[in-house]
Amino acid sequence: MNLVFLKNLVVRSFRDYSNISNLKRVRTRRDMEIKTREDPIVLKLDTAEFHNIFTPEVIDLKKLFEKYQYEIRIAGGAVRDLLLGQPAKDLDFATTATPQQMKEMFTAENVRMINMSGEKHGTITPRINDKENFEVTTLRVDIVTDGRHAEVEFTKDWKLDANRRDLTINSMFLGFDGSVYDYFYGYEDLMKRKVAFVGDPDIRIKEDFLRIMRYFRFYGRISEKPDNHDRHTLDVIKQNAEGLQGVSGERIWMELKKTLQGNFAGDLLKTMLKLDIGKYIGLPKPNLEEFEGLLKRSEHLSLHPMTYLAGLLNTIDDVTILHARLKFSSYERDMAYFIVEHRPDKDASRPLLPYEKLVLNTKIKQKDAVDYVREVLKYRGDEKLLDMFNKWEVPRFPMTGKLLKENGVPPGKMYGQIINRLKEYWIEQEYKTSAEDLTKLIPSLIDECKTK
Numbered sequence: 001m002n003l004v005f006l007k008n009l010v011v012r013s014f015r016d017y018s019n020i021s022n023l024k025r026v027r028t029r030r031d032m033e034i035k036t037r038e039d040p041i042v043l044k045l046d047t048a049e050f051h052n053i054f055t056p057e058v059i060d061l062k063k064l065f066e067k068y069q070y071e072i073r074i075a076g077g078a079v080r081d082l083l084l085g086q087p088a089k090d091l092d093f094a095t096t097a098t099p100q101q102m103k104e105m106f107t108a109e110n111v112r113m114i115n116m117s118g119e120k121h122g123t124i125t126p127r128i129n130d131k132e133n134f135e136v137t138t139l140r141v142d143i144v145t146d147g148r149h150a151e152v153e154f155t156k157d158w159k160l161d162a163n164r165r166d167l168t169i170n171s172m173f174l175g176f177d178g179s180v181y182d183y184f185y186g187y188e189d190l191m192k193r194k195v196a197f198v199g200d201p202d203i204r205i206k207e208d209f210l211r212i213m214r215y216f217r218f219y220g221r222i223s224e225k226p227d228n229h230d231r232h233t234l235d236v237i238k239q240n241a242e243g244l245q246g247v248s249g250e251r252i253w254m255e256l257k258k259t260l261q262g263n264f265a266g267d268l269l270k271t272m273l274k275l276d277i278g279k280y281i282g283l284p285k286p287n288l289e290e291f292e293g294l295l296k297r298s299e300h301l302s303l304h305p306m307t308y309l310a311g312l313l314n315t316i317d318d319v320t321i322l323h324a325r326l327k328f329s330s331y332e333r334d335m336a337y338f339i340v341e342h343r344p345d346k347d348a349s350r351p352l353l354p355y356e357k358l359v360l361n362t363k364i365k366q367k368d369a370v371d372y373v374r375e376v377l378k379y380r381g382d383e384k385l386l387d388m389f390n391k392w393e394v395p396r397f398p399m400t401g402k403l404l405k406e407n408g409v410p411p412g413k414m415y416g417q418i419i420n421r422l423k424e425y426w427i428e429q430e431y432k433t434s435a436e437d438l439t440k441l442i443p444s445l446i447d448e449c450k451t452k
Contacts, residue, residue, distance in 0.1 A: 034184065034199040036159065042187045045082060045178040053078070053088050057132040061093070062176050068105050070097035072136065073158075073173040079180065080169050083190055093136040094173060096156045099124050102136060121152055140164065142207060159183045166204055166211045167218055168196050193228075195219045201236045209243035213255035213281075216272060220262030227267065237275050244280040252281050253326040260305035266295040269308060278312075282325025286312040297381030306332050307375045310339040331368060338372040343379050350430075352388050357427060359394060366394065397423055398435035407442045414449045421445055 053074075065072040072095040078088035097105070102124040106113055112127045122138035139161040140152040155161065158173060158181060165171040168186035180187065184198050195218050197204040197211070205211050215237065219229070244252065259268055270291075272278060278286055294303075294311035306328075313319055319336045322328075328336070346354040355373045362369035377386040399422055405411075409418050422441060426433050 034163075036183045037185070040159070040181040040183045041179045042182045043180050045174065045180060047082070047085065049082050049085060049087050050174075050178060053082075053091060055132065057128040057134075058091065061126070061128050061134055061136075064105065064109060064111070065095065065097070068097070068101075070095055070101065070105075072097075073175050073181065075137070075173050076165075076170050079172045079174045080186075080190060082174065083172075083180065083187065091134060093134060094139055094158075094161060095136055096139060097136075098122075098138050098154050102126075102138075122154060163198060164207075165198055166208070166214055168198050169218065169222060171198050190222065193222050193224045194230075195222055196230065197233065201233050202240065205236060205240045206243070209240060210247050210251055210255060212237050212240065212244060212277065213252055213259070216268050217255050217259045217262065220259050220264050220268055223264070226264035227271075229271070234271070234275060237277075241275055241277045241280050244277065249282065249326040253328065256281070256326075257305045260308050265303070265305075265308055266291075266299050269312075282322050283312060284314070284318045284321050287314045288312075290314075294379060298378055301378040301381070301383070301386075303378055304335065304375050306335045307339060307379050310336050310343070310379065313340055316340050334364065334368070335372050335375060339376055339379055342373075342376045351385055352392065353427075355385070355389060356392065360397070360423070360427060370394070395431040397426060398433075399423075399426075399438055400435075403435060403439060404442070407439050408446065409442060414446070417449055418442065418445045 062072065072093055074088075074091055075094040076092050078091050081088050095102070099119050099122055103113065105111075106124070106126050112130065113124055114127055114133060115125045118125065118135070118137075122140050123135050124137075125133050125135050127133050138154045139156060139158060140154050141160050142152055142164045162171040162173070162181075162183045168184045168189045170186070171182075171184050172186045173181040175181065189196050195215060197215070215233070259265060262268075273283075273286060273288070291311040294308075298307075309322065310319075313322065313336070316337055319333065319340055323333045323336070342358065348354045355377065358373050359366060359369045373389060374386065377389055399419065404415065404419065409415055422438050422445070425441065426438060
């Protein structure tokens with residue numbers, strides 16, 4: 001490649017990037033014509049769940065913002081949960097104060113701030129009374145987005161901030177007096193158990209393609225039926241599914257795992273596959289027949305998220321491919337390997353014996369092996385065997401290194417062979433053989449090893 005061509009290519013690429021970076025947020029007619037309330041206050045909460053949020057730390061945070069005359073409200077998921085009569089799990093706050101104003105206020109009041117990495121997006125995290133951390137975010141508008149990240153501009157307009165959020169049910173605010181502020185009819189959608197994007201779903205998704213995964217996560221939390229999707233929303237998701245290729249596997253797995261822990265996990269996973277999402281999140285060619293069988297026999301057994309995914313995988317190599325994309329924890333990855341390897345039928349004199357052996361002969365943590373066997377039995381839909389396994393107490397192998405040494409077993413290769421043979425015999429005898437009886441077998445085992 002000659003140098004002149006290379007120079008022109010670099011200049012042209014930089015110019016193209018600069019043009020993209022300078023683009024303001026594109027708004028469609030549908031997005032601009034979104035219906036909003038003139039009076040956003042839809043009701044006042046006065047429930048036990050609402051009053052329970054007022055810990056001393058929340059009250060002190062409220063008083064601090066009032067003292068400096070900055071408006072602050074509860075935002076997002078806590079509002080949704082409280083409206084459903086559920087306890088608020090995590091409290092996040094929105095405010096008209098800028099990050100700089102918050103820093104000055106907290107510094108003046110000797111309030112420690114932690115995790116300053118969120119400041120560029122408007123989030124400051126004070127630790128109130130040296131006891132509880134709260135994320136407080138300045139109202140903002142996403143000016144430039146690339147499907148993963150956004151450049152933001154701060155505002156004092158609550159409606160503009162609500163308009164940048166993903167789903168109507170997540171776009172509400174709650175005042176400390178119980179007033180629920182809802183600009184985009186999220187309250188009605190919540191009461192109907194409807195999951196809808198704020199404004200034009202195509203625009204919302206293109207702002208951050210991870211919102212595709214968040215749609216399914218919240219559908220599993222909110223909806224009362226597995227197949228009550230808006231057709232247009234699904235069409236838009238399918239058109240934008242390829243955008244998930246540019247989203248990190250860790251972020252995708254965080255959302256997908258929560259979906260698979262919610263309602264209608266199997267149905268939602270099938271819907272995602274129909275919309276071509278699978279190939280963009282790293283799923284090799286899914287084994288749909290195996291997956292359907294898993295759902296029919298086992299979905300009522302509270303399956304682990306990895307068990308659902310294992311049902312779509314053909315081989316152990318598929319686990320490796322999916323892990324490379326989604327970056328499972330080692331516990332999750334090993335569970336998938338274990339399920340795919342041990343889901344076939346096993347022949348044994350006692351039905352539970354092969355699974356007992358998997359626990360007793362494991363090279364991983366025994367507690368993890370117990371978890372993995374439990375998921376294999378759920379996967380197989382063998383509820384009788386699962387019940388037996390849950391009642392089974394892991395026995396303790398009575399032999400010790402000291403006993404082996406005292407009975408003439410030399411260190412080295414022979415040691416491992418003999419202890420394995422003794423353990424195998426002990427298991428076959430259903431754990432009834434004592435250490436004394438096992439030591440009687442040692443001389444003959446030593447002789448066998450020497451003649452091999």
